[in-house]
Amino acid sequence: MTEFELIERYFARLGPRRTDVALGVGDDAALIDVPAGQQLAVAADTLVAGRHFPVGTRADDIGWRALAVNLSDLAAMGATPAWATLALTLPEVDEGWLESFAAGFALLAGQHGVALVGGDTTRGPLVLTVQLLGYLAPGTALRRSGARPGDLVYVTGWPGDAAAGLALLEGRLSGGGAARAALEERFRRPEPRVAFGQRLKGVASACIDVSDGLAGDLGRLAAASGVGAVVRAQELPLSRALHALAGEARAREFALGGGDDYELLFTVPPAARAALAGAAASSGAPACHCIGEIVAGRGVRILGERGELPVPRGWDHFS
Ligand code: ADP
Ligand code: MG
Numbered sequence: 001m002t003e004f005e006l007i008e009r010y011f012a013r014l015g016p017r018r019t020d021v022a023l024g025v026g027d028d029a030a031l032i033d034v035p036a037g038q039q040l041a042v043a044a045d046t047l048v049a050g051r052h053f054p055v056g057t058r059a060d061d062i063g064w065r066a067l068a069v070n071l072s073d074l075a076a077m078g079a080t081p082a083w084a085t086l087a088l089t090l091p092e093v094d095e096g097w098l099e100s101f102a103a104g105f106a107l108l109a110g111q112h113g114v115a116l117v118g119g120d121t122t123r124g125p126l127v128l129t130v131q132l133l134g135y136l137a138p139g140t141a142l143r144r145s146g147a148r149p150g151d152l153v154y155v156t157g158w159p160g161d162a163a164a165g166l167a168l169l170e171g172r173l174s175g176g177g178a179a180r181a182a183l184e185e186r187f188r189r190p191e192p193r194v195a196f197g198q199r200l201k202g203v204a205s206a207c208i209d210v211s212d213g214l215a216g217d218l219g220r221l222a223a224a225s226g227v228g229a230v231v232r233a234q235e236l237p238l239s240r241a242l243h244a245l246a247g248e249a250r251a252r253e254f255a256l257g258g259g260d261d262y263e264l265l266f267t268v269p270p271a272a273r274a275a276l277a278g279a280a281a282s283s284g285a286p287a288c289h290c291i292g293e294i295v296a297g298r299g300v301r302i303l304g305e306r307g308e309l310p311v312p313r314g315w316d317h318f319s
Pocket of ligand 1 (some may be wrong): 007029230
């Protein structure tokens with residue numbers, strides 16, 4: 001199969017047809033009719049085999065993940081995702097792998113109305129870069145920098161599940177049955193909180209997605225806002241599956257220090273709590289829980305029942 005045939009077969013028509021794509025895959029660049037009066041939101045994330053997912057991960061899970069991590073970034077801005085490019089470096093042409101990869105990518109792209117409009121295909125060790133573009137009204141984006149002392153800190157969903165799922169896959173955590181299946185699924189198929197991020201506009205004062213661990217990412221939000229944050233460990237939402245396999249103490253470690261959650265971590269001024277309840281109650285929104293508050297000062301503190309707990313550091317590729 002030639003490079004051209006590969007692109008034509010697997011990537012030329014991936015995702016829904018969008019009328020705002022004036023020219024998609026096939027020319028030297030794609031042309032997009034950006035909705036009038038909207039600001040572009042642009043994010044890119046690279047996945048390296050063996051670093052961002054275990055070698056041997058199913059191709060459809062890799063395809064899903066490559067888009068999911070970017071959808072999560074746009075969700076954290078409150079943007080509407082629309083167009084993607086895919087830079088793919090492959091060790092070899094394996095048609096079964098490509099078929100499955102494209103299917104995983106297309107499934108999530110379809111759920112969020114994202115069209116693949118271009119990319120690049122080369123040979124080398126397995127590396128994937130997706131760039132995702134979306135849009136929002138100017139001035140409405142959720143930023144990391146808006147948190148103020150007194151704001152409440154919330155997180156969506158069940159932090160720690162994905163990290164525990166990876167630990168199960170890698171043999172660092174043991175257990176079986178439905179709990180194991182549930183946690184592994186949370187690692188395999190992260191569900192970016194796209195609709196919820198859009199509902200947080202005008203409600204949240206700051207927002208970040210949790211990719212490198214809750215405590216570390218809260219530290220980034222706090223630093224960007226020039227404030228400190230306090231987390232009450234007992235308030236962390238721990239899923240029943242995580243609790244069952246890891247036990248309370250280790251479950252909290254997964255929730256605070258584990259990565260790959262792709263939940264939204266955000267702050268809400270006390271006066272906006274009713275608005276948050278409204279946003280959360282609207283259809284399809286995931287559960288969200290208040291886990292602490294923003295304070296004057298710097299850094300993240302974690303309060304347990306018997307005093308302060310050590311703060312796990314976020315993932316850093318170069319530390
Ligand atoms: P060029 O050499 O001009 O960069 P390419 O031969 O790399 O063109 O790509 C041809 C067309 O296929 C372009 O429209 C490009 O965006 C698209 N394309 C290449 N690889 C991918 C991919 N993995 N996914 C989606 N589109 C791709
Ligand atoms: Mg090219």
